[in-house]
Amino acid sequence: MLREGVMPNMFTYSSVLRACDGLLSLTQLHCSIIKAGLESDVFVRSALIDIYSKLGELQNALGVFNEMVTGDLVVWNSIIGGFAQNSDGDEALNLYKRMKRAGFPPDQSTLTSVLRACTGLALLELGRQVHVHVIKFDQDLILNNALLDMYCKCGSLKDANFVFTRMLEKDVISWSTMIAGLAQNGFSREALNLFQSMKDYGAKPNYITILGVLFACSHAGLVEDGWHYFQSMKKLFGIDPGREHYGCIIDLLGRAGKLDRAIKLIHEMGFEPDAVTWRALLGACRVHRNVDLAIFAAKQILKLDPEDAGTYILLSNIYANSQRWDEVAEVRRTMKAKGVRKEPGCSWIEVNKKIHAFILGDNSHPQIDEINSHLNQLIHRLMGLGYVPDTNFVLQDLEGEQSEDSLRYHSEKLAIVFGMISMSRGKTIRIRKNIRICGDCHIFAKLLTKMEQRTIVIRDPIRYHHFQDGVCSCGDYW
């Protein structure tokens, strides 16, 4: 077109922007757009924002957005969607507020992105408020799917079920979301029952559906069922097992203590194992106390992901426990050289529409004294009932947090106690964490739900823990 001397217009650019596969071609196009004086066209702007976001270039996307000469609903939706999809829920929600102040009423696309932001931040109460707006757009499939996922990932399966049963139209994403949601929250049986309903209904599972099914089997210790689905997924559903399916099966075998079979499978799977594969094996080592294999798995992880602070700490704890001080020093040197530092544990809890953050070692919460004194009383009472702080960290990634005294102030304990002080007994205490829950906080939460007749839900970066009446939905494996 350019060679033949035909001038592109806004129609051309908004179409061709979608085809950008790298920053270089996008930058060139963006320059031509500016030269042609077309950068203020709303179609071109939304296309630019969208493609910058899809390439992960949020600052560039925001740059285009902030040249607020012209704008419409789609331009707002592009930038909000961009942040929501790049796991920056906070910024997505800020922009959503700005959009409302600017007088644009949200539509289905806006609400879908806002729900995704709530999902990432585990903001159940805000998600519920968005749900009220969703009702205005009756039966939008994508929006309902986002709503479903929000409730699952915020740990409210009751609400998720409510939405799911009322959806007139369900696609493979609706079914997959619900199956994975049940499984992740520890309701494996229900997940597998739903998978059966899906097949009865005549819906065709895809790659992701099967992942949810295998995840459910592994978490419920259903080794035979899981192995069966894995073996026959190609024949039954026409889906070749991918690396992630192997990851679930390694988790399944490892959980059942079949570490030899898990290793054999890693060698046979026909994919290069990635960090996720080795982490599955490492998780099994932790539960089944296999130190030598854990060292091996940790080293493999660090080869593939040299920035993984948690794994360095775990490795160093293992060496320290066997008095291998040279190796402890070596791990520490490597971390220092690479500038790797473990981020401090942080827990968030939403109370009365406000989000409270608790960070290990940070005493800035206005009610911190009340929380600490309440926590000490609770620990004292729990010890009377047989609670012993779990200070065995050999196969965990705790750093400088190992003494009984500092365990006491782990962020999730503070958040739990704050929830108990500020919410009535019938309300579920819901917490999101940035790092995995430690063994001691896990026992603490279990015993507390028994002693105090409370329900606690903690979402860590990978798993969900529903504590009730002294037991956890994860079955003590995480």
Place this chain on the structure above:
DNA sequence: GTAGGGTTAG
């Protein structure tokens, strides 16, 4: 008559 935004795993 031609064009832009949203959902599932990891």
